[in-house]
Amino acid sequence: MVNISLCNNKFCKWIFLGALCCASYQAFSETLEKIVSVSESKKYHKLPPRQFVIFMENPNIQHIKILVKRKIKYRLDMSKEEQLAYAEEQNKIHSFITSLKGKVSISRYKSLEYAVNFPTAELGGGGTYYDANGNEWESITYPGFIIKGTGDYVISSEFYSNSDEFDDYMIALTRAYGTK
Helix, strand or coil: CCCCCCCECCCCCEECCCCCECCCCHHHCCCCCCCCCCCCCCCCEECCCEEEEEEECCCCEEEEEEEEECCCCCCCCCCHHHHHHHHHHHHHHHHHHHCCEEEEEEEECCEEEEEEEECCCCCCCEEEEECCCCCEEEEEEEEEEEECCCEEEEEEEEEEECCCCCCCEEEEEECCCCCC
């Protein structure tokens, strides 16, 4: 069964999708197992793929974010030990994201428009985001992911990780805004 969601975001301030569809798409059938060598010191395993379709009405996307769901939620009355565990989890998530191997691909009309192989040296800041269910997602931003044309796009990811501690992740596309 293929679940595909269409999004018409008129303002396109930022698009927070990713866990919408876990289906395969023929344009991305090339396997990344060649990229992830089994002879490396740490064994990598495949994370669940993410794929979604989006309609870009006001494009100029400039960044991609990889978000990982936190297991420890922030509370105002946290003890010192809980605060340390919270900060340690943030460091683990950032390490997890930066060590991912694989790619994120953007396709339009079944032709590949853009692909980024990970790990990549380009690295932006991080941040914490909250979803409607109160879950916390820790992220790292990768700049230079440009989408300029209006239309339907298929965004797909295939990642491998050397850690089995986290496997719930999302992809987000964002645009930078000036403060003028």
